[in-house]
Amino acid sequence: xxxxxxxxxxxxxxTGQSMTLQCAQDMNHNSMYWYRQDPGMGLRLIYxxxxxxxxxxxxxxxxxxxxxxxxxxxxxRLESAAxxxxxxxxxxxxxxxxxxxxFGSGTRLTVV
Amino acid sequence: xxxxxxNSGPLSxxxxxxxxxxxxxxDRGSQSFFWYRQYSGKSPELIMFIYSNGDKxxxxxxxxxxxxxQYVSLLIxxxxxxxxxxxxxxxxxxxSGGSYIPTFGRGTSLIVHP
Numbered sequence: 001x002x003x004x005x006x007x008x009x010x011x012x013x014x015t016g017q018s019m020t021l022q023c024a025q026d027m028n029h030n031s032m033y034w035y036r037q038d039p040g041m042g043l044r045l046i047y048x049x050x051x052x053x054x055x056x057x058x059x060x061x062x063x064x065x066x067x068x069x070x071x072x073x074x075x076x077r078l079e080s081a082a083x084x085x086x087x088x089x090x091x092x093x094x095x096x097x098x099x100x101x102x103f104g105s106g107t108r109l110t111v112v
Numbered sequence: 113x114x115x116x117x118x119n120s121g122p123l124s125x126x127x128x129x130x131x132x133x134x135x136x137x138x139d140r141g142s143q144s145f146f147w148y149r150q151y152s153g154k155s156p157e158l159i160m161f162i163y164s165n166g167d168k169x170x171x172x173x174x175x176x177x178x179x180x181x182q183y184v185s186l187l188i189x190x191x192x193x194x195x196x197x198x199x200x201x202x203x204x205x206x207x208s209g210g211s212y213i214p215t216f217g218r219g220t221s222l223i224v225h226p
Contacts (some may be wrong), residue, residue: 102158103157
């Protein structure tokens with residue numbers, strides 16, 4: 001089982017460029033999440049999708065958009081990248097509220 | 113804003129000792145609590161979850177929950193250098209439409225020295 005797969009693993013963008021971070025899970029989980037992790041700030045929720053067809057804002061949604069393409073895939077888009085979006089991005093999925101969250105390996109994004 | 117608080121550390125313990133990691137949370141309605149371990153440069157991995165007041169043991173790990181005090185802890189017995197990592201506390205809170213979202217603490221850095 002692959003679990004949660006994120007692509008790409010590393011990316012460097014110039015300010016103003018756009019890109020989409022891809023996430024796919026093969027565990028048939030209903031819920032999927034996007035987090036960013038910055039030094040000293042912990043994991044902060046950007047957007048989540050409780051089920052296929054629904055998306056909701058988390059703690060830090062500004063500058064991002066998401067698409068729940070199907071039950072397996074949940075993408076995160078940066079329309080106009082800014083240096084403040086330099087971070088490590090994690091996708092996670094969950095079967096149920098009581099079973100915890102499985103994380104992907106992360107995308108290390110640098111915006112210059 | 114729901115909050116989860118952890119001491120950032122580092123917590124330094126000798127090999128073989130008990131490491132005690134603590135977490136407090138603000139949402140009294142929270143029902144599910146998790147401990148994750150994150151090695152430097154890696155993604156978080158789930159090591160324990162607990163829902164009921166009291167203790168839950170799994171190998172060298174014991175999670176303790178006190179909902180009245182809004183307090184969760186993780187004890188690591190016989191600590192090993194391989195336990196050196198950042199430990200993240202996560203708390204589920206109810207969101208719109210019956211969904212749940214996790215809030216993570218900033219993590220406690222644990223160093224186990226030989």
